[in-house]
Amino acid sequence: MKFPELRLRRLRHSPGLRALVRETRLDPADLIYPLFVRYGKKIREPIDSMPGLFRYSVDTLVRECARAHRLGVGAVLLFGIPARKDSAGKSGYEPKGVIPQAVRILKREMPDLVVITDVCLCEYTDHGHCGVIRGIRRKGRSIPGESSGTVDNDATLPLLAKMALAHAAAGADMVAPSDMMDGRVGFIRRTLDGAGWSRVPILSYAAKYASSFYGPFRDAAGSAPRFGDRAGYQMDPPNVREAIREIALDIAEGADMVMVKPALAYLDVIRTARHRWDIPIAAYNVSGEYSLVKAAAARGWVDERRMALEMLTAMKRAGAGPILTYWAPQVSEWLRE
Secondary structure (H helix, E strand, C coil): CCCCCCCCCCCCCCHHHHHHHHCCCCCHHHEEEEEECCCCCCCCCEEECCCEEEECCCCHHHHHHHHHHCCCCCCCEEEEEEECCCCCCHCCCCCCCCCHHHHHHHHHHHCCCCCCCCCCCCCECCCCCCCCCCCCCCCCCCCHHHHHHHCHHHHHHHHHHHHHHHHHHCCCCCECCCCCCCHHHHHHHHHHHHCCCCCCCCEEEEEEECCHHHHHHHHHCCCCCCCCCCCCCCEEECHHHHHHHHHHHHHHHHCCCCEEEECCCHHHHHHHHHHHHHCEEEEEEEEEHHHCCCCCCCHCCHHHHHHHHHHHHHHHCCCCCEECCHHHHHHHHHHHH
16 A cells, blocks of 8 residues: 655645644744833834834823733733932832832723833842842942942842832732742742731743843843843853753742743743743743844844734744733734734
8 A cells, every 4th residue: 555645735835724624823822021111101113123112201191001901911021120229229119219109000990901010120220230238338338249230138128129129019910030049039039928918929931041132121121231231140051951940940939930031042941840840931032033033024024023923923832921022012903914
């Protein structure tokens, strides 16, 4: 009997058949839309390094979130751009800060919209690091450790908890610590529980690498370090087993969902974590991944739609549940067509 050589191709020859046997599917409900919020009114400020994206004042943010919500986007993630910065990032945990203001209004206008808030000091500190720097420079004195960006891990934890608490009290549906300080998930969990916010889940940036893909985000948020780098607290890109240890620790401390960031260059980390834990694993399709495609598409070198959908499908195929992507509204429109 002759072997049927074309048996695999038989299920590929029409769009309907390909859709029928498709193994991995994107859904707008799985997408989380990252947004940048600043003070002011009627502001919709283009971000040069991230074409098609903007910094929003709260009033224009509401309109953009409403648009995404109508398209079926599952959630939004808010990053704050403060009016002032200092060495301790105080504006990041003020109850009347830009993020608590935005959360209150969004939850009032769209109660069904899932609002997640970023919990980190980097956008709010004048030095751009994700925590308190040991021995801040005073009166021109050079303090040991500052040149390398040495962060005081334990001194940072109470400030992150204060930020998470301010967001929860404003109505945030979930808080997402992105700082990579050791022990911050447990500290935040105890703080929220002690203040009566035990229902608020934590999405931990559990495996966040010291990546070259963050440049456009740092431009958008004004959060680039003024000295040193973040390699001392974010993960070393060659390491996978270390990522598994990080994720395990955050789960043990009370994380309800964990994230791998960036996504595209770390699909193996997503896959490894998916095989090990039955917990939602998010993937962050970061700014550099977005902007590279946008730049190439603007020159006619790639098909933006096809490439974006292929990248996001790869993340889903690797085992990601929710995907954070700046393409969220566009992808939702594409998937409807």
